Amino acid sequence: AGEAQFRHDLLLLLLRYKGLGGSGFQAALGGGAHEALRSGFGCQLECFASPLNARSAPFCSGFADVDAPFGSIGSFFDFHPMTGSFQANPPFVPPLVTAMVAHMRSLLDAADRRRAPLLFATVVGASAAMRRSAAWQALLNLASSAHGRAHWDIPLHRHGYTDGHAHISTEAARMSSCPSAVFIFATTAAHAAFPPTSDKEAAVRAGMQLAVPRNLHKASKANRRVHLQKKKRKRKRLLSAT
DSSP: OHHHHHHHHHHHHHHHHHHHOOGGGGOBOOHHHHHHHHHHHOOOEESSBOTTTOSSSSBOBSOHHHHGGGTBOOOGGGOOOSSEEEEEOOOSOHHHHHHHHHHHHHHHHHHHHTTOOEEEEEEEEOOHHHHHSHHHHHHHHHHTSTTEEEEEEEOGGGOEEEOTTTTTOSOSEEEOSSOEEEEEEEOHHHHHHSOOOHHHHHHHHHHHHTTSOSOHHHHHHHHHHHHHHHHHHHHHHHHHHO
């Protein structure tokens, strides 16, 4: 019965994530970056993960109905930690990032009033489109508030992610298709316990670089393909508007 239930749960999980499409949508921080955030800032639970890419359980994810048997505790937006350090690497979708920032600000404000240590190490794609969005402004606003402790820009060709299709791919890592940014948001108590330092920044940068695919030629081809697809979509939108 246990094996049959596992196969049933696994089938539902794989069908759900297959339906989402796009390996980049479920890309995650690699083990090196995860370890750098764990050792440098105490990050344990991931706020945006899935059973296919989570480094440990429990974790928050988008589909508790199919993810729960594999360690999910539900959506980050239903998660209200009083204290702790957490890693947030959300899908690079501006409305979702905007909502994430609002939720983090509310949690940090409440924790600061209690003088409790609460920290979010947040990694987002910093594409041109993201930087033009309201989501980016929301990130910068939180970074310039009392909760903003660090902001590090990661150049395009200096980092990668774990592929969202790593469970079926021959290459577990994928080159990032855009620059990324790391933000450290923390209460006063958390900042005292885990202050950002140049050594911690270097460790995070080195950890993210470890996820660059071994086959750099393949990675470069993948990047070119992504940018060509973006150009084609933009051209189609311009033609349809005329």
